[in-house]
Amino acid sequence: MKLNKTKLVTEDGRRIDGRRPDELRPITIDIGVLKNADGSAIVEYGNTKVLAAVYGPREVVPRHEELADRAIVRCRYRMLSFSTTGERKSPAPSRREIELSKVIREALEPAILSSQFPRTAIDIFIEVINADGGTRTAGITAAAVALADAGIPMLDLVAAVAVGKLDGVLVVDLNGIEDMNGEADMPIAIMPSLGRITMLQLNGVLSPGEFKSALSLAISSINKIYELQKEALRRKYLTIEE
Amino acid sequence: MYETLEAKEKRMLAIPGDTVTLDQNTTIDGSIYLYKRNENTYSITVTALVDIELIENRKRIRVIPLKGRYIPKEGDVIVGIVIDATLSSWIIDINSPYSAILYAYDYIGKNFNPTVENIRRYLDIGDVILAKVVQFERSRGAVLTVQDKGLGKITSGSLVEIEPCKVARVIGKKKSMLNMLIEQTKCEIFVGNNGRILLKCPNLELEYIAILAIKKIENEAHTTGLTERIKDFVIEEKVKRGLIKYEIK
Amino acid sequence: MSSTPETLLIPKIKYSAILNVISKGFHVDRRSVMEYRQLNITYNVAPNADSSVLLRLGNTQILAGIKLEIGQPFPDNPDEGVLIVNAEYIPAASPVYEPGPPDEDAIELARIIDRSLRESRAIALDKLVITPGKRVWSLWVDIYVLDYDGNLIDASMLASMAALANTYIPYYEVDQTTGSIRIDRNKKIMPLPINKYVATVTINKIGEYMVIDPTGEEEAIASGSITFSVSEDNYIVGIQKRGMGTFSTDEIEKALDVALNKGKEMIELLKKLTAVTK
Numbered sequence: 002m003k004l005n006k007t008k009l010v011t012e013d014g015r016r017i018d019g020r021r022p023d024e025l026r027p028i029t030i031d032i033g034v035l036k037n038a039d040g041s042a043i044v045e046y047g048n049t050k051v052l053a054a055v056y057g058p059r060e061v062v063p064r065h066e067e068l069a070d071r072a073i074v075r076c077r078y079r080m081l082s083f084s085t086t087g088e089r090k091s092p093a094p095s096r097r098e099i100e101l102s103k104v105i106r107e108a109l110e111p112a113i114l115s116s117q118f119p120r121t122a123i124d125i126f127i128e129v130i131n132a133d134g135g136t137r138t139a140g141i142t143a144a145a146v147a148l149a150d151a152g153i154p155m156l157d158l159v160a161a162v163a164v165g166k167l168d169g170v171l172v173v174d175l176n177g178i179e180d181m182n183g184e185a186d187m188p189i190a191i192m193p194s195l196g197r198i199t200m201l202q203l204n205g206v207l208s209p210g211e212f213k214s215a216l217s218l219a220i221s222s223i224n225k226i227y228e229l230q231k232e233a234l235r236r237k238y239l240t241i242e243e
Numbered sequence: 244m245y246e247t248l249e250a251k252e253k254r255m256l257a258i259p260g261d262t263v264t265l266d267q268n269t270t271i272d273g274s275i276y277l278y279k280r281n282e283n284t285y286s287i288t289v290t291a292l293v294d295i296e297l298i299e300n301r302k303r304i305r306v307i308p309l310k311g312r313y314i315p316k317e318g319d320v321i322v323g324i325v326i327d328a329t330l331s332s333w334i335i336d337i338n339s340p341y342s343a344i345l346y347a348y349d350y351i352g353k354n355f356n357p358t359v360e361n362i363r364r365y366l367d368i369g370d371v372i373l374a375k376v377v378q379f380e381r382s383r384g385a386v387l388t389v390q391d392k393g394l395g396k397i398t399s400g401s402l403v404e405i406e407p408c409k410v411a412r413v414i415g416k417k418k419s420m421l422n423m424l425i426e427q428t429k430c431e432i433f434v435g436n437n438g439r440i441l442l443k444c445p446n447l448e449l450e451y452i453a454i455l456a457i458k459k460i461e462n463e464a465h466t467t468g469l470t471e472r473i474k475d476f477v478i479e480e481k482v483k484r485g486l487i488k489y490e491i492k
Numbered sequence: 493m494s495s496t497p498e499t500l501l502i503p504k505i506k507y508s509a510i511l512n513v514i515s516k517g518f519h520v521d522r523r524s525v526m527e528y529r530q531l532n533i534t535y536n537v538a539p540n541a542d543s544s545v546l547l548r549l550g551n552t553q554i555l556a557g558i559k560l561e562i563g564q565p566f567p568d569n570p571d572e573g574v575l576i577v578n579a580e581y582i583p584a585a586s587p588v589y590e591p592g593p594p595d596e597d598a599i600e601l602a603r604i605i606d607r608s609l610r611e612s613r614a615i616a617l618d619k620l621v622i623t624p625g626k627r628v629w630s631l632w633v634d635i636y637v638l639d640y641d642g643n644l645i646d647a648s649m650l651a652s653m654a655a656l657a658n659t660y661i662p663y664y665e666v667d668q669t670t671g672s673i674r675i676d677r678n679k680k681i682m683p684l685p686i687n688k689y690v691a692t693v694t695i696n697k698i699g700e701y702m703v704i705d706p707t708g709e710e711e712a713i714a715s716g717s718i719t720f721s722v723s724e725d726n727y728i729v730g731i732q733k734r735g736m737g738t739f740s741t742d743e744i745e746k747a748l749d750v751a752l753n754k755g756k757e758m759i760e761l762l763k764k765l766t767a768v769t770k
Contacts, residue, residue, distance in 0.1 A: 035639045036551045038584045040310070048539060052638070054584030058312055058340040062590070069382065077591050082578070082634040083541035083557030086677075089632045092580065092593075112259075114278065114288055119381045121340040126584045126591070128636075130555070131538045149259055152311030152408070154288035156278060157260035194260040194286070231258050234290055238256055238309055238465065324503045336501070369504045401509040447513060451522055 009167035009179055016179065018047075022172040025162070025222055030143070030233035032150050038126075040151025042233075044143035047176055048133035053143035055151040057123030072115040072123050076106035078140055080129040086177065101137050108141050108161065108190040108200035114154040123153060134177040135163050141190050141200065146230050150237070159199055160226040161190035164215045166207060171215050173222045185211075189219045193227040196220075247284075254294055254465070257287040263295070263304055273306030292465055309465065313339040313407035313437040315379040320394070322402070322439035323387065325370045330357040333366055335374070335387060338404065338437045343385035345374060350389050371397040373433065373441070400431075400443040403454055405461045407438035412464040413457060420460065420470050427477040428453040452480045494596055500588065500712045507713050514701050520710060521550075525703040526750060528646075528758065533654050533765050542677070543659035543684075547651035550707065551641035553585075556633065556651035558659045562622065562673050563630035573620025573628045577606035579635040579648060586640040586708075602635065604732050605649055608690050608721035609633075612729035615656060616685035622666065627673065629661065631684075642711040645719050646704075649692040650762060657766040659684040688724040691758045693751035695720075697737050702747060704754060718747050722755030 010016055020026070026047030035041040038054035045051075061067035078101040082089050105127065113123060125147070127140040138161035145159040165175040166185040180186055185205030191198050207215060247262045248255055264283050271277065277285040287293065287306060294305040315321070315337060323335035323343060333350075335343040347355045347362050355362075366372065373394045374387040389395045405413065413434050414421045425432055430444035430453045440457060444450035456477050463469055481487045510520055517525055529550030538544035541557035563574055579602035583591045594602070609615060620629040633655070635648045663679035666672075696706050696714040706714060716737025721730030728748070733739065739747070 035553070035584060036641065037586050037639055039312070041584065050538070052584070054582075056584075056587060059587070060340055060342070077583070081538070081555070081557065081636060082632065083538055083544060083559045086540050088561055089559035089634070092578065092634075117275075118340060124583070126582065128582060128584070131540050133540070149290045150310065152289050152308055154276065154278075155259040156286065156288065158258065192260070194262075234258050235256050238290065324501065326501055369501060369507075371503045371505050397505060399508070400505055402503060402506050447516065 009182060010170045010172065014170070016167070016172060018176060022170050023218060023222070025174045025225060026176065028226065028229055030146060030229055032146055032233055032237045038147070038151075040147040040149065040153070042143045042146040042150060043130075044139045044146070046135045046139045046174060048131055049135050049139050049176075050129075050131040051136060051139040051143050052128045052130055053140060053147040054126045054128075055124065055144070055147040055153065057151065057153060058118040058121035059124070061120065061122040067120045067122070070116060070119050072113075072118040072121045074106055074110045074113060074115060074123045074125065076102050076109065076125040076127070076144075078102045078105050078127045078129075078137065080132060080136070084129045084132045086132075104200060104202065105137060105141055105144065109144055109148070109159055111197070111199050112145070112155045112157050112159050112192050113148065114156060117154055123148075132177065134175045134180040135188075137161070138163050138188050138190070142226055142230065146233060149234060157192035157195050157197075158227060158230050159190050159192055160223045160230060161188065161200060162219055162222045162226060163188040164219045164222070166205065166211065166215075171211060171218055173218055185215075187215055187219070189216075189223070191220065191223050193224055248287075248293055248295060254292045257291050257293045257306070259288050259290065260286055262286045263293070265304070266302075268300055269302040269304060271304050271306070273308070276306045276308060308408050310406060311408055313337070315339055315341060315343070315376045315385040315437070317376055317379060319376045319436035321374060321376065321387075321437040322397075322433070322435035322441055323372050323374055323437075325366050325368050325372065328363050328366070328368065331355070331362065333362070335372065337385065337387075338407070338439055339385075341379070341381065341384050343374075343376070343387050345372070345387045345389065349387075350395075366396060371402065371441075373397060373435070397441060400441045401450055401454070403440045403442065403457055405438050405440065405457060407436070409461045409464045410434055410436055410438055412469070413440070413460050415470060420473065423470055423474050424453065424456060424477070427474060427481075428456070448484050448486060452477055452484070455480065502709075502712050506709070510710055510713055511699050514698050514703060514710070519703065519705075520707060525701065526754070528705045528754070531650070531761060531765070533651075535654075535658055542662065543655045545651050545655040545658065546638075547647060547654060549643060549647040549650070549705070551639060552643060552647050553637075553639035554644070554647045554651040555636045555638050556648070556655040557636075558655050559632040559634070560659070560662060561630045561632065562627055562664075562675070565621075565625065565628045569617075570625040571621055572617040574630040575606065575610060575615065575617060575633070576630065577602045577609070577633045577635070577652070579605070579637070581637040581640070581644075584639075585637045589640070598637075600732075600734070601645055601648055604645060604692065604719060604721070604730060605633075605635070605652055608649065608692060608730040609652070609656075612688060612690050612721070612723045612727070614653075614686060614688055614690045614723070616687050619685045620661075622664070622673065641708040642706045643694060643704075645694050646692050646758075649690070649721070650758065653689055653691065653762060654766055656684060657686060657689070657762075689759045689762060690721055690723050690729060691755045691762065692719050692721045692730070693754045693758070694718070695747040695750055697739065697743070702743065702750070704750065718744065720748060720751035720755070722751055722759075724759055726752065726756070
């Protein structure tokens, strides 16, 4: 839905959903929602809701795809047919989903210690249940927690958020309307305790100065998301204490 | 940011990325779950419970992972399922990303002649065996043996699967939990290192109670006072189902 | 092309153990063989859908969503809306599922549900016409199996029915001059017109015994099954026998009895659960 003339950020710095530029949407993280998968999580960034499920390490099928010295990581990002506003999305994989599957795998794989499991596969499935901007970033945040839930050894968790520019103002965590109508959308994923960036994309236009500010806005937001990931993991494993 | 875990009284929950500092006076239990960051700092790679004890000047760190697939170790005794057979060996599913092989000469003896006899007469696909891991390499898989006492084909009983990380808890310190379960349920219980448990129970009710108890241990593995709680649970269930009349405290 | 499926390997002692429990009239979780597991429904899990439901039957989890779109009617039914049912087993649902387009099981499931809804006229498709012969509502029912633990058909039918019963037709305006249609999904005009509820009851054969609502383990050792679709007004609106096992006439009649009884029960339960949202 393209908006004409509506301001995305008002004079007193409020966005259309009332948030300040540096404010994240309400984020919830639920871990272990599926019985069969080795690890799973549902993450919500506002109205965006994504399910991530992990199997692994497991035997590679077909055999010829296995690697002698480490595990292969396979990742599929997909949107459910009714997840988008407006028309139903056809189940066939779109070019966008294929690109995002690759980008998300590359965002997570650096954190996975795949050399510990030669000749196996680690499979990550990301299903978007409801899309309202930031599906790939919520997906990465969910997949990282699902990997930890599966007990797969990692260097660090990975957390992601999109930073953008609306009416000249740098903002964090774009929702669907902001994503469609803003001047820039920069999704970024980071291994928070190591401070290493594993995903960085830009769709739009930014000056070098804006880019640097956007980067630091992203880093501080990602640290907040990282805290939520840790809290969710603690909540799951410590609930039956005492 | 990430947490550097320090010696505390209680067990701590570590997330991948959390770190511990080590020096010459530190002993580590579970070093494969640590990854070296720099000289003295190691990060923990899996969601795990971490104990850091300070005994005099020595630090002892124990990392107990809460989840993860079974990776075989030499000496492990496991419950395996035959999934395929070649002329002179069987391929065994051991609930791991890695498969295992059992050679005909190990199970049958050196006199086995594959050109004359069919290996499947001895062990067929779907048969369950108790075996020991003789050798394991990630590049090649595991080799099993049934030569030790008590190993071999299992012809009856029930099979329950739990997470391999929880096996130690179901056995307990000095087998305390396992012995309590056996005493209370009158079942024969064998716990494989690969998370598969064999049960042979006098009746269906006791079998069901044993399974419920094992699942409960799996869910509450990281808590304290578990052995007593499970014992109370089993007794309660027996009373509920009319298997015993009074609660014996 | 359909070929003999690779059978999931069930260890022999497990087969005996399960059969032993079933011979005594119980499932492995000790409920009676003619009893369904606990049913749990959460509504509106995907707000962008016109209606969505997460249904839990024991550990089996099904996500069903509905999307209404303007479309053209089928040429042989120009005065009716269009119903399309699609089902997919997501690879996360079971270690044996692989990513890819729906396989023969998923397609069969979707078609069983489609036929049950269509033949029974559960939905008043004739009330979904906008411009006769030209424009009608297309009702897309998308079923995703999220977690497999047996009895996918019954669970998917319940999920679809619950989602349909909670669907509203969005407000729309036809521009008289251009003929274009504007939809406003934030305004609803009326609930989807439902003539009657439909449920499926699948009776599985394990050894010599018949059970309903098997767990994944139990289903793995079943030789075959027969699914009866029953409508609220006590008609059989669909039948599908599946698997390589066989049934005697006697067994089929007994299965039908069970289906009529349990079908009625499940429809009543479903109505109670859907009423909560209104």
